[in-house]
Amino acid sequence: MSDSGIVRDDAFPKKTVRCNLWPCNVAEEEGEKGACPFMKCQRCEEVLYCCKDHQMVDWSQHKLVCEAPS
Numbered sequence: 001m002s003d004s005g006i007v008r009d010d011a012f013p014k015k016t017v018r019c020n021l022w023p024c025n026v027a028e029e030e031g032e033k034g035a036c037p038f039m040k041c042q043r044c045e046e047v048l049y050c051c052k053d054h055q056m057v058d059w060s061q062h063k064l065v066c067e068a069p070s
């Protein structure tokens with residue numbers, strides 16, 4: 001039974017994550033480490049940005065909907 005709880009990573013299609021700043025087209029496959037690490041909004045941890053600049057640019061809009069998880 002020891003193997004039954006292990007889920008292979010590649011059993012699921014990879015989800016592509018995209019920078020939350022429209023119309024930034026930078027995207028990467030979730031779970032990929034290295035090349036271009038996306039950063040999360042540190043407050044809600046729900047939206048992702050390709051870089052700090054885009055997080056700051058988007059903040060004026062995102063802060064209207066950003067909620068820290070309870």
Ligand SMILES: [Zn+2]
Binds near residue numbers: 024026049050051054
């Ligand atoms: Zn971006």
Ligand SMILES: [Zn+2]
Binds near residue numbers: 041047062066
């Ligand atoms: Zn947020």
